[in-house]
Amino acid sequence: MNYETLLCEVHEQIATVTLNRPKVLNALNTKVFDELEAVFTALASDSSVRVILLTGAGEKAFAAGADINELAATDAISGEAKARRGQGVFRLIETCGKPVIACINGFALGGGCELAMACTIRLASETARLGQPEVKLGLVPGYGGTQRLPRLVGRSSALRLMLTGEMIGAAEALRIGLVDEVLPPEQLMDRAKELAGAIAAMAPLAVAGCLEAVERGNGLGIDDAMKVEAAIFGRLCGTADKSEGTAAFLEKRSPKWAGR
Incomplete structure (x- = not known):
């Protein structure tokens, strides 16, 4: 560039x-x-x-x-x-x-x-x-x-x-x-x-999720902000990276993130 x-x-x-x-x-x-x-x-x-x-x-x-x-x-x-x-x-x-x-x-x-x-x-x-x-x-x-x-x-x-x-x-x-x-x-x-x-080195979708949760929750009341957090948490639970991250932890190895 x-x-x-x-x-x-x-x-x-x-x-x-x-x-x-x-x-x-x-x-x-x-x-x-x-x-x-x-x-x-x-x-x-x-x-x-x-x-x-x-x-x-x-x-x-x-x-x-x-x-x-x-x-x-x-x-x-x-x-x-x-x-x-x-x-x-x-x-x-x-x-x-x-x-x-x-x-x-x-x-x-x-x-x-x-x-x-x-x-x-x-x-x-x-x-x-x-x-x-x-x-x-x-x-x-x-x-x-x-x-x-x-x-x-x-x-x-x-x-x-x-x-x-x-x-x-x-x-x-x-x-x-x-x-x-x-x-x-x-x-x-x-x-x-x-x-x-x-x-x-962290899971890219999780990093993006942290940024999104803080951004969207800023200015909301605590109850509405918690709903935003739960929705993002749930979305990430359906990703390949979450499956890889939990498997790597249980198998005591380093995870390999796919970004999906």
């Missing part, structure tokens, strides 16, 4: 997508959104890919935010359309049916932080800096940040970050729950690949 603003490679069931605009700190412009949509659509339908890693080229940034030149040219109508476009692409990443691990190296600000929050798991380098500084531009986060950030870190911490526009370091991001692990820069991608490998 060839892209102008991204790199994509697949190795042993793990895809690595790299935002490749290091000269502008991997800022998110219209072309980046188009190519993110294209690559995640392709990877979602590729049965050979079990886990996706998402990172930024260079050591300075995961993604430093939206392209300010494009933002400056928006009005009320085009601004709403731009927000809806970004929300749609990030929602695609969030619901692509496969785990997406954000590997945050350096700045993840504004749209970059929102992109990381759309991922399933977030690993951060010790040098990472995260934040939602849109208020400094007279704006609010527009790519899902006002909704995902409170869900991750709680209402008060989310509003503190959004209202002050402050950047926080990796240690503080870990403390409040914005990232899941913090690592030395040289260990970031190795740890991401290790985690991805552990997930890729």
Whole structure:
């Protein structure tokens, strides 16, 4: 797959997508959104890919935010359309049916932080800096940040970050729950690949089922959410992978997943 603003490679069931605009700190412009949509659509339908890693080229940034030149040219109508476009692409990443691990190296600000929050798991380098500084531009986060950030870190911490526009370091991001692990820069991608490998070794339909259950159950009352879980559990009980998994356990051997 060839892209102008991204790199994509697949190795042993793990895809690595790299935002490749290091000269502008991997800022998110219209072309980046188009190519993110294209690559995640392709990877979602590729049965050979079990886990996706998402990172930024260079050591300075995961993604430093939206392209300010494009933002400056928006009005009320085009601004709403731009927000809806970004929300749609990030929602695609969030619901692509496969785990997406954000590997945050350096700045993840504004749209970059929102992109990381759309991922399933977030690993951060010790040098990472995260934040939602849109208020400094007279704006609010527009790519899902006002909704995902409170869900991750709680209402008060989310509003503190959004209202002050402050950047926080990796240690503080870990403390409040914005990232899941913090690592030395040289260990970031190795740890991401290790985690991805552990997930890729699991039954692919079960992994997808976990993602689906959490996604569909989010926002439901507990009783309705339990019904969603039971339906997915029942569906998986009828799969070849469930038969293989239980047989392998009883026979004390490693399972061989078929994805069906």
